[in-house]
Amino acid sequence: MTESIGARQAQVERNREALLAAAAAVFVEQGVQAPVRVIADRAGVGIGTVYRHFPSRAELVTAVYRHQLDECASLARRLLEEDVSPAVALTRWVDAFVEFLVTKHGLGVALQSEDPSLLSLRTLMLDKLVPACASLIDAGVAAGQLDPRLTAYALMRAIGNLCILGAHYGRSDAKDMVDRLLIGCRAPQHG
Amino acid sequence: MTESIGARQAQVERNREALLAAAAAVFVEQGVQAPVRVIADRAGVGIGTVYRHFPSRAELVTAVYRHQLDECASLARRLLEEDVSPAVALTRWVDAFVEFLVTKHGLGVALQSEDPSLLSLRTLMLDKLVPACASLIDAGVAAGQLDPRLTAYALMRAIGNLCILGAHYGRSDAKDMVDRLLIGCRAPQHG
Amino acid sequence: MTESIGARQAQVERNREALLAAAAAVFVEQGVQAPVRVIADRAGVGIGTVYRHFPSRAELVTAVYRHQLDECASLARRLLEEDVSPAVALTRWVDAFVEFLVTKHGLGVALQSEDPSLLSLRTLMLDKLVPACASLIDAGVAAGQLDPRLTAYALMRAIGNLCILGAHYGRSDAKDMVDRLLIGCRAPQHG
Amino acid sequence: MTESIGARQAQVERNREALLAAAAAVFVEQGVQAPVRVIADRAGVGIGTVYRHFPSRAELVTAVYRHQLDECASLARRLLEEDVSPAVALTRWVDAFVEFLVTKHGLGVALQSEDPSLLSLRTLMLDKLVPACASLIDAGVAAGQLDPRLTAYALMRAIGNLCILGAHYGRSDAKDMVDRLLIGCRAPQHG
DNA sequence: GATGAATGAGGGTTCATTCAT
DNA sequence: CATGAATGAACCCTCATTCAT
Numbered sequence: 001m002t003e004s005i006g007a008r009q010a011q012v013e014r015n016r017e018a019l020l021a022a023a024a025a026v027f028v029e030q031g032v033q034a035p036v037r038v039i040a041d042r043a044g045v046g047i048g049t050v051y052r053h054f055p056s057r058a059e060l061v062t063a064v065y066r067h068q069l070d071e072c073a074s075l076a077r078r079l080l081e082e083d084v085s086p087a088v089a090l091t092r093w094v095d096a097f098v099e100f101l102v103t104k105h106g107l108g109v110a111l112q113s114e115d116p117s118l119l120s121l122r123t124l125m126l127d128k129l130v131p132a133c134a135s136l137i138d139a140g141v142a143a144g145q146l147d148p149r150l151t152a153y154a155l156m157r158a159i160g161n162l163c164i165l166g167a168h169y170g171r172s173d174a175k176d177m178v179d180r181l182l183i184g185c186r187a188p189q190h191g
Numbered sequence: 192m193t194e195s196i197g198a199r200q201a202q203v204e205r206n207r208e209a210l211l212a213a214a215a216a217v218f219v220e221q222g223v224q225a226p227v228r229v230i231a232d233r234a235g236v237g238i239g240t241v242y243r244h245f246p247s248r249a250e251l252v253t254a255v256y257r258h259q260l261d262e263c264a265s266l267a268r269r270l271l272e273e274d275v276s277p278a279v280a281l282t283r284w285v286d287a288f289v290e291f292l293v294t295k296h297g298l299g300v301a302l303q304s305e306d307p308s309l310l311s312l313r314t315l316m317l318d319k320l321v322p323a324c325a326s327l328i329d330a331g332v333a334a335g336q337l338d339p340r341l342t343a344y345a346l347m348r349a350i351g352n353l354c355i356l357g358a359h360y361g362r363s364d365a366k367d368m369v370d371r372l373l374i375g376c377r378a379p380q381h382g
Numbered sequence: 383m384t385e386s387i388g389a390r391q392a393q394v395e396r397n398r399e400a401l402l403a404a405a406a407a408v409f410v411e412q413g414v415q416a417p418v419r420v421i422a423d424r425a426g427v428g429i430g431t432v433y434r435h436f437p438s439r440a441e442l443v444t445a446v447y448r449h450q451l452d453e454c455a456s457l458a459r460r461l462l463e464e465d466v467s468p469a470v471a472l473t474r475w476v477d478a479f480v481e482f483l484v485t486k487h488g489l490g491v492a493l494q495s496e497d498p499s500l501l502s503l504r505t506l507m508l509d510k511l512v513p514a515c516a517s518l519i520d521a522g523v524a525a526g527q528l529d530p531r532l533t534a535y536a537l538m539r540a541i542g543n544l545c546i547l548g549a550h551y552g553r554s555d556a557k558d559m560v561d562r563l564l565i566g567c568r569a570p571q572h573g
Numbered sequence: 574m575t576e577s578i579g580a581r582q583a584q585v586e587r588n589r590e591a592l593l594a595a596a597a598a599v600f601v602e603q604g605v606q607a608p609v610r611v612i613a614d615r616a617g618v619g620i621g622t623v624y625r626h627f628p629s630r631a632e633l634v635t636a637v638y639r640h641q642l643d644e645c646a647s648l649a650r651r652l653l654e655e656d657v658s659p660a661v662a663l664t665r666w667v668d669a670f671v672e673f674l675v676t677k678h679g680l681g682v683a684l685q686s687e688d689p690s691l692l693s694l695r696t697l698m699l700d701k702l703v704p705a706c707a708s709l710i711d712a713g714v715a716a717g718q719l720d721p722r723l724t725a726y727a728l729m730r731a732i733g734n735l736c737i738l739g740a741h742y743g744r745s746d747a748k749d750m751v752d753r754l755l756i757g758c759r760a761p762q763h764g
Numbered sequence: 765g766a767t768g769a770a771t772g773a774g775g776g777t778t779c780a781t782t783c784a785t
Numbered sequence: 786c787a788t789g790a791a792t793g794a795a796c797c798c799t800c801a802t803t804c805a806t
Contacts, residue, residue, distance in 0.1 A: 012765070031305065035800060046767040051802070115222075122358060157360040158368040161352040166305065167313065169348040177349040180375025181368065199785055203790065226775060237792040242777065244790095308776095394786070413687065417779060428788040433781070497604075504740060539742040540750040543734040548687065549695065551730040559731040559754065566753025581806055585769065608796060619771040624798065626769095 016053050018043040023064045028104055032061060032118070058117040062124055065107055068100055069128040076132035086139035087146065091182060093136055094159060098178050101163035102171045129156060141187075150185050207244050209234045214255045215295055223252055223301045223309060249308040253315055256298055259291050260319045267323035277330035278337065282373060284327055285350060288320075289369050292354035293362040299355035302348065320347060332378075341376050398435050400425040405446045410486055414443060414500070444502045447489055450482055451510040458514035468521035469528065473564060475518055476541060480560050483545035484553045511538060523569075532567050589626050591616045596637045597677055605634055605683045605691060631690040635697055638680050641673050642701045649705035659712035660719065664755060666709055667732060670702075671751050674736035675744040684733040702729060714760075723758050 022043035026034045036057060040047040054060035075096055079089040101107050133152040140146035158181060163174045213234035217225045227248055231238045245251035266287050270280040292299050301309050302316060324343040331337035349372060354365045404425035408416045418439060422429040436442035457478055461471040483489050515534040522528035540563060545556045595616035599607045609630060613620040627633035648669050652662040674680050683691050684698060706725040713719035731754060736747045 008765080015766085036802085037800070040768095047769095047802090048767050048804085049765080052765065057801070126359075153359060154364045154368065157357070157364070158353055161355050162349055164352050164355075166302070166348070168344060173345045173348070177345065177372065181372045182375070184371025184374035199788095199790080202785095206790080227777085228775080238777090239779085239792050240790075246777095248776070390786080397787085418781085419779075422789095429781090429790095430783085430788050431786080434786070437781095439780070508741075535741055536746045536750065539739070539746070540735055543737050544731055546734050546737075548684070548730070550726060555727045555730070559727065562757025563750065563754045565757035566755070581767095581769080588769080609798085610796080620798085621771055621800085622769075628798095630797075 015043070015045055015049055019045065019050060019053055019060070020064055020067065023060055024104060027061075027064065036060075056117070058120050061118060062120045065104075065121055066124060066128075068104065068107070069125060072097055072100060073128045073132040076136055080135060080139065085145065086136065086143045087186075090136045090140050090146070093133070094178060094182060095175075097156075097159060098163055098175055101160060102165060102174050107160070107163075125156070126153070144187055147185055147187050155185065206234070206236055206240060210236065210241060210244055210251070211255055211258075214251055218252075218255065218301075219295060223304065224306070227251070247308070249311045252301060252309060253311045256295070256301065256312060257315060259295060259298070260315060263288055263291060264319045264323040267327055271326060271330065276336065277327065277334045278377075281327045281331050281337070284324070285369060285373060286366075288347075288350060289354055289366055292351060293356060293365050299351045299353075302351040316347070317344070335378055338376055338378055346376065397425070397427055397431055401427065401432060401435055401442070402446055402449065405442055406486060409443075409446065418442075440500065440502050443500060444506055447486075447503055448506060448510075450486065450489065451507060454479055454482060455510045455514040458518055462517060462521065467527065468518065468525045469568075472518045472522050472528070475515070476560060476564060477557075479538075479541060480545055480557055483542060484547060484556050489542070489545075507538070508535070526569055529567055529569055537567065588616070588618055588622060592618065592623060592626055592633070593637055593640075596633055600634075600637065600683075601677060605686065606688070609633070629690070631693045634683060634691060635693045638677070638683065638694055639697060641677060641680070642697060645670055645673060646701045646705040649709055653708060653712065658718065659709065659716045660759075663709045663713050663719070666706070667751060667755060668748075670729075670732060671736055671748055674733060675738060675747050680733065680736075682737055684730065698729070699726070717760055720758055720760050728758065 019039065023039045026039050026042055030038065036050055037047055039060070040050045043050075050060065054063060072093075076093050079093055082089070084092070130152045133156055137146060137150055137152050137155070141148045141150070159178055162177045162181065165171065165174060210230065214230045217230050217233055221229065227241055228238055230251070231241045234241075241251065245254055263284075267284050270284055273280070275283070301312050321343045324347055328337060328341055328343050328346070332339045332341070350369055353368045353372065356362065356365060401421065405421045408421050408424055412420065418432055419429055421442070422432050425432075432442065436445060454475075458475050461475055464471070466474070512534045515538055519528060519532055519534050519537070523530045523532070541560055544559045544563065547553065547556060592612065596612045599612050599615055603611065609623055610620055612633070613623045616623075623633065627636055645666075649666050652666055655662065657665070683694050703725045706729055710719060710723055710725050710728070714721045714723070732751055735750045735754065738744065738747060
């Protein structure tokens, strides 16, 4: 009996994961505006199940990207502990961030849209990623390698925006432009 | 008689301008996806009048931004004729472009969306702005001031993206980030 | 002065004729449901002129076919005066009627539709064509060549219906079927 | 549990049937072009429910008439197996076909319209009914009772057209005219 | 908890008709 | 009289969300 309860809970969790995976995939293919129905079908569950796990589209979207944001935040912590220069650490983190953004390309759009269904996602980003990015920037500024006027939030928004892909502006263009942006974030040269 | 005909034509033109102004304002407030009905209401006309002037949403969107694109394109020509260094000319043009983008900030979104109703706008941009920007870049590359790998289209897309504003990422942030991007577009230093 | 009034009236009449011709042509090409705007354009007049001449679509449609109905009615009178057998006269008249119907193929539809905008047309047909057809039938019945139970109205409706063309059912099919129908209208054989 | 699921499925099926009945009734009263909204209201469901069951107008229209077409096709098979002369079999089948057409008289119109939303219905008819009718005609021709030039498609189109009812042209008129048409389809008499 | 049928507001677009000039 | 800009009801269809089972 205890087992069957456990089994039921496991099934519940499995549904939740299937939904997150399905939503992530669908967002990549069709954008964040994709119909809820499509996600339910892809996950192999009924549409009611979507709403049981995520009371509104907004919360589904948020949940989908929370995973990725968490991983991205923890990466910053790991990089800071490694034995590399702060500028290199930031570059590597940004590379990873960009890789995320251009792979699951819905995220860039999500960060930019005024859509109220994406508001909670921006809030989440504020909470998770800005501190992570700020810690890297602080280190770089302290080492004299980065422009001290740079703020984590603005940098992340800028990178997020640069990673909104489209016709004739693909993954490599975004990476190239982010690289150029980072060059412009270096500490100004004296003398 | 002639006068009253003229008066009517003037009224028609005023309606058209009112629609363009209303659409521009609504696009800023609600995004380019705003319902046509909202624009009609804002302009104080019936919905049929919108479709009389602009047979489809796509053409309305295009018309809203065409003015700005035209002015931007002609600015590039003027700057090339002035007696400033190519790098300065590009910087000035980009400043003006950014000013446009952040003022009527729907344009950035419009350039990025995959929505078919925005396709004609992207085409318009390609036709009008890319050659203008390319002429400035060419001059800068010829003068050894710009990275020769830079392409006009990618630069414009990047700038357009950087100018998609939002909560806590405003006009001055966008300008700052574009400045940094331009720094990263300079010719690499030898030696 | 009198002349210019006459000239103006002539222009009015010319507009009216142009509208009827345009409507007839458009109805053939696009069906009786064609937008009023299309007819106005084809006639080279403003849409207001259509409504000045024909206060509603219904009256325009009626007017378009009145011409043809008139001609058809007068044909019956002429045939009766010729020196042919009543059966032959009816056959010839039906041939001409069918030719009309399949050429201006909107008419068949118009006769059949429940659309209120076509009500007045059916009324017109009753007034114009039924007497014409009835006179031919009467002669045929009197000569013992036609089934006396045949009514003019039903026969015309039937012929009208048979002449509604469509994919894979063209002009020659309609003619063939009308011929067969007429065979079935002959006086029953005794014996 | 099983019972309540069954009950729900039964309700779904009842909705579907209600929609078909409502559509059939509305088509008779207002024609096949009747707004989907009217059908939804008549069936007592929301408009979304219509589209859930029938993804487009075309599929609703097709579904409404599919039943009748199926029954009509199977009737032809049964008649061929009975011990009656081919001419009698065709007459009986045509009687049944006409009965269908004049009862749900939208079908005649549907077969004739050029509207793309009715294309699938015509296709359906081609697939279902033409072979059925052709088998009867073939038998009649083989028995020397029918004009060998007769084609199933044209005959059915003609009968369909004759069954488009209207003011002063009712069910008995249509039946009478179809009878006369069939007389005209008999094998020509030899000298 | 899971299901998916039902809902209905809302979106883009068309077109008959009116009316000021 | 002629014009054609303006109107807005109506149409088809989509999709987020609810809720009975």
